[in-house]
Amino acid sequence: MSHELTFQEIEDFRNDFDNSRNDVVSRAAMRSGVLEASFNPKVEETLNDVFSVEVKTDNVTNQQQSGRCWLFATLNTLRHYFGEKNNYKNFTLSQAYNFFWDKIERANIFYDMIIDTADKPLDDRTVKAYLNFAGTDGGQWAMAASLVKKYGVVPTNAMPETFNTNHTSGFSDSLARKEKKDALVLRKLVNEGKLDEVEKKRKEFLSEVYRMTAIAVGEPPKSFDLEFRDDDKKLHLEKGLTPVQFFNEYWKDFDFSDYVCLTNAPDHEYGKLYSLPFEDNVEGGIPITFLNVPMEYLKDAAIKQLKNGESIWFGNDVLKEMDRKTGFLDDELYKTDDLFNVDTKMSKKDRLATGEGAVTHAMTLVGVDLDHEGDVRKWKVENSWGEKSGRKGYFTMSDDWFNDYVYEVIVHKQYLTDEQRKLADSTPTPLPAWDSLA
Numbered sequence: 001m002s003h004e005l006t007f008q009e010i011e012d013f014r015n016d017f018d019n020s021r022n023d024v025v026s027r028a029a030m031r032s033g034v035l036e037a038s039f040n041p042k043v044e045e046t047l048n049d050v051f052s053v054e055v056k057t058d059n060v061t062n063q064q065q066s067g068r069c070w071l072f073a074t075l076n077t078l079r080h081y082f083g084e085k086n087n088y089k090n091f092t093l094s095q096a097y098n099f100f101w102d103k104i105e106r107a108n109i110f111y112d113m114i115i116d117t118a119d120k121p122l123d124d125r126t127v128k129a130y131l132n133f134a135g136t137d138g139g140q141w142a143m144a145a146s147l148v149k150k151y152g153v154v155p156t157n158a159m160p161e162t163f164n165t166n167h168t169s170g171f172s173d174s175l176a177r178k179e180k181k182d183a184l185v186l187r188k189l190v191n192e193g194k195l196d197e198v199e200k201k202r203k204e205f206l207s208e209v210y211r212m213t214a215i216a217v218g219e220p221p222k223s224f225d226l227e228f229r230d231d232d233k234k235l236h237l238e239k240g241l242t243p244v245q246f247f248n249e250y251w252k253d254f255d256f257s258d259y260v261c262l263t264n265a266p267d268h269e270y271g272k273l274y275s276l277p278f279e280d281n282v283e284g285g286i287p288i289t290f291l292n293v294p295m296e297y298l299k300d301a302a303i304k305q306l307k308n309g310e311s312i313w314f315g316n317d318v319l320k321e322m323d324r325k326t327g328f329l330d331d332e333l334y335k336t337d338d339l340f341n342v343d344t345k346m347s348k349k350d351r352l353a354t355g356e357g358a359v360t361h362a363m364t365l366v367g368v369d370l371d372h373e374g375d376v377r378k379w380k381v382e383n384s385w386g387e388k389s390g391r392k393g394y395f396t397m398s399d400d401w402f403n404d405y406v407y408e409v410i411v412h413k414q415y416l417t418d419e420q421r422k423l424a425d426s427t428p429t430p431l432p433a434w435d436s437l438a
Contacts (some may be wrong), residue, residue, distance in 0.1 A: 019339065037337040039323070043330040047396040051380045053303070054367035055080055055311045059090045060393030062386035064166035067138040071102070071353045072384035073096050073313045074144035077410075080204060080311045082250055087230040091328065096160040097243065098147045100217045102139070105147065105237040105282045107179060107209040110134055111202050112283065118190035129278060129433035132181060135176025137168050139281065141362070141410050145256040145287025147264070151220075152243030158224035164216040171216045178208065256286060260416060260424045262298045263290035263408050265437055266349035270294060271419075275428035276438055289428050290437060291420060295403055298374065301415035303368055311366045315408035318361035321401060327390020329381065329397040331404050348404060353438040359407045359437070363395070376402075377410070405435075414422040 008414065029037040057080060063072050075093040113130045120127050164171045182205045189198045204372040226238045226246065241249070269292065276288040302312050323331040337344055351357030367380030379402060381395040389395075413421055431437060 006309050006379075013244050021347060025339065034336060035334050038335045040330075040332055040335050043328055043333055043398070044326070047326075047328050047330060047378055047398060049380075049391055049394070049417065051367035051378070051394060053368045053370065054380060055306065055309060056084065056089050057311070057366050057382060058381060059092070060387055061092060061095070061383045061384045062166075062393075062413065064386075065096070066166060066168040067136065067178060067364040068095055068099060068165075068168070070139040070141060071098055071144045071147075074141055074148070075153070076364045076382060076384070077112060077311050077313050078148070078251065078254075081254060084309060085250070086236070088228055091228065092156040094154045094156045096165045096217055097154045097159040097220050098144065098151065099419075100159075100213055100220050101147050101151045101167055102137075102143070102177065102214040102281060103217075104206065104210055105150075105184060105285075107175075108202075108206055109281055109283055110179055111182065111186060111205065114186050115190055115202075126433060131180055132170075133278070133433075134179040135172045135174075136181070137172055140276070140279055140288050140315075141261060141408075142225055142283040142286045142288040143279065145259075146280075146282035148247060148284065149256055152245070152247040154221060154224055154243050154246065156230075158221050159218065162217055171212075171363060175209070175212060178212070179205075181193065197429070201309050219241075238288050258413055259410050260413055260420075261288075261290050261408050261410055262301060262420075263292045264295045264298055264348075264350060265290070265407060266294050266347070267352040267436055272424065273426050273428040275430045276435070278433035278438060284389050287428070289424075291416075291424050292409065293420065297417075297420070298406065298409045298411075299399075301401065301411040302365055302409050303370070303376070304415045305411050306365065306368050310412070311364050313362060313410040314406055315359040315362050315364055317358055317405040317407070318363070320405050322395075324385070324389045327383075327395035328380075329395055329401045330399045330406070331398065344366040355403075355436070357407075357436070364391050365409070366394075 004419050015231045025037070061072050061076065061176065063069055065378040072095055075095060075098070077095050079091050080089075082093075083091050093107040110128060110130065110133060117124070117127050117130065122128070122131075182201075184200060184203060189195075204323075221243070223240050223242050226236070226244075227240055228236050231235065263274075272292055274292060277289070278289050288328055302314075305312055318329075322329050325332060346354070346356060348357060363384070365379060366382045369377040369379070378399065379397040381397050383389060383393055383395050387393045413424060416424065
């Protein structure tokens with residue numbers, strides 16, 4: 001049903017506004033911005049930096065202008081594991097190393113997707129999603145786990161950050177343009193039945209992607225010397241480690257298959273395991289799966305894992321009700337509805353269904369504050385935005401913000417119920433590339 005806006009209606013709107021206007025509020029919003037004008041200082045009363053349960057951490061990392069939060073959060077959990085085992089809390093791992101291999105592996109799986117869908121038109125919804133995937137650097141925990149499992153890890157000094165890892169847009173744009181052009185070539189060859197030529201071209205294209213990544217990022221080391229002083233100033237030196245050998249030796253008790261992604265997505269059926277094959281980045285790697293359960297199970301498992309001294313990767317919608325300066329995450333942080341005299345509150349289910357809610361960031365849970373009854377007061381969050389955000393890089397999250405804007409936690413299977421462990425090992429239901437969890 002169409003409606004043409006009339007001048008009489010506009011006059012009515014003007015009169016309604018004049019009858020309710022507050023010039024002081026309007027001037028504050030126009031001068032300072034909507035968020036600053038609606039900032040709620042009362043949240044500071046509860047979001048202090050005291051926590052009853054904390055993982056021993058210190059320095060924070062900085063992803064700068066890149067979409068590598070998923071990789072940073074994964075490597076943060078691994079470095080904390082290393083720090084606990086080796087008495088060295090400020091140890092860091094190279095994100096550049098695994099970023100390099102992600103570009104190669106992601107290009108390979110992109111070409112697979114293009115070849116498999118060559119019979120579909122370019123404007124097909126799935127094909128368009130794959131093309132939009134080209135060159136991107138966002139991701140999921142399972143994607144980082146696949147890279148680590150196949151290629152291992154190295155300390156930061158073995159492969160430091162470069163301008164193009166810290167500021168990925170220029171390289172990503174070049175890579176996306178190259179891969180999309182390659183897609184047209186591969187589609188044409190498949191549709192002409194020249195399958196031998198397809199494989200030849202794929203290898204040629206992958207070699208070019210390797211060259212581009214090596215120029216932009218630098219080549220990853222085949223081996224390195226591990227040298228550090230622990231927190232007791234004791235010197236450690238092990239020479240000639242390969243990245244895979246390093247991971248297998250220093251994380252020998254760590255098994256990615258022991259971990260599950262618990263998801264709270266009310267727009268999907270609870271008690272089901274879902275997969276997102278569209279975002280898998282390594283052929284033969286760990287598939288992206290989500291076990292969808294009510295929120296209380298995410299919290300319960302997270303608290304148990306923190307009490308056991310282990311940090312937690314979690315996916316969230318960080319740009320909602322967040323202040324970089326204070327590091328506050330609270331669903332009452334900005335009173336924009338009061339500012340505009342409207343009601344924009346939506347359920348988590350409706351936010352997901354309309355695209356208002358989404359997983360936009362990954363961070364690391366490193367603490368929780370519990371009262372005498374065991375109820376959550378707040379959570380401690382390690383971000384990857386450097387020391388100038390929050391309290392030296394750490395954010396404080398209210399429990400209500402957890403309810404509203406946390407969607408995923410990576411937890412050990414031991415903290416699941418028996419039924420959930422069975423579901424975690426079941427055959428997942430695949431989700432399309434345009435699903436709300438993508």
